[in-house]
Amino acid sequence: MSAKRDILPDETAPFLGASIEVVRAIQQRDLLNRWLSLYTPLQHAPPFEEFRLECNETDCAAAVFYTVKIENGRQRIMIDNGGTRLAKAYGAIGIGRELSEYLGPRLAPVIMPLYEECIRRGLPVYTVSRLHDRDKRKVDLERLLLPFSDGQRITRIFASFETISPDGHFEIEKLMRERLPIDVVRAVIDKKLYFTPPPRISPRDKIEFE
Template identity: 45%
Template sequence: MSFESSDASVVKSIRQRDLLNCWLRLYAPAQALPRVAAYQPERLEDERADLVYYIVDHSCGPARFIIDSNGTRMASAYGSTGRGRYLDDYLGPILGPVVLPAYHACIARQLPTYTISMIDDVNGHVVAYERLLLPFCDGGSAVTHIIASLKTISEDGGFEIRNLMRGHHSVPKPVLSVVLDRNLAHRMPSRSMAGDLIEID
């Protein structure tokens, strides 16, 4: 799977833009990986259901990803909790080749990756699965943690989230795979209205 170069304007979800902006505020001054402990976006509790935290295990090659939490949306979409398991084991041989390249690109480039995959739910509704991966470190130069924000949306309106990724009525089809490596500068908002989205160059 190849990843194109892009800037933050490609990210559709306003909340994912907010999460990315918080990461950029930490990254921009030194153009270096932020520490995971310093990442404290606003309204974080509102996003818990859509966030998954990973520990990157570099003891083997290629690196593997330990699920350190499990957002309720991911647990519903995949049919079970994965906390404490390696992501490749949790995904299995069908989903692994579709999902894992984004994680490996994230640690290789040490930059956020963003993907959109399309999948049908059990009722045939087409669902867009949007995944934003943010890399962090523990003070060194390697990526030691990843925070994933997972969003699902369907133009059909309602859809069935349970076992969305496990039903295998269709394998997720990637329609967008990018590394966010352009214009990585944080800019303050031009308007002061509460709730405005911070603009990114």
């Protein structure tokens, strides 16, 4: 079953099951593979401390870390650290703020269900959202959410964002505030949940060229 479909902002659309192949960006596939390598022996979301993220300045600028708190019986997703590139897209820095409050009443009903599903399932969520910048150029926002747990519940979420436009250049300033995003891919990674390292050639193997 394909994980692709148009989802209007006012729809309560289902999340379709998918494998790592649905993820388009190589960097995000690498992140998902690293998460899977920790998930495989545990068969549940791994501890965040084991993730040991290493990223260059560009990749870190498009990443966000969240803490999931339970206070007075209410779940709160707090922004721990936000990349500068994403802050430009939202038009404000979100560090220390609750995600739903940061998104505001217009965006929260569209975006919060993605994080809630990641927490509910304890599995990665991947979306591709169609946006338009202030000059009406199409932009795809590829979002990968990776959950982490303390063995009992989801306590952290790591989010990676990639943006691409068929026009090449686009204006990222307040991109998320221009128009409501429309999800063209909305998936939970719940298939082939195992890490397979890339094949390596043994030094003892003979390599023949024809």
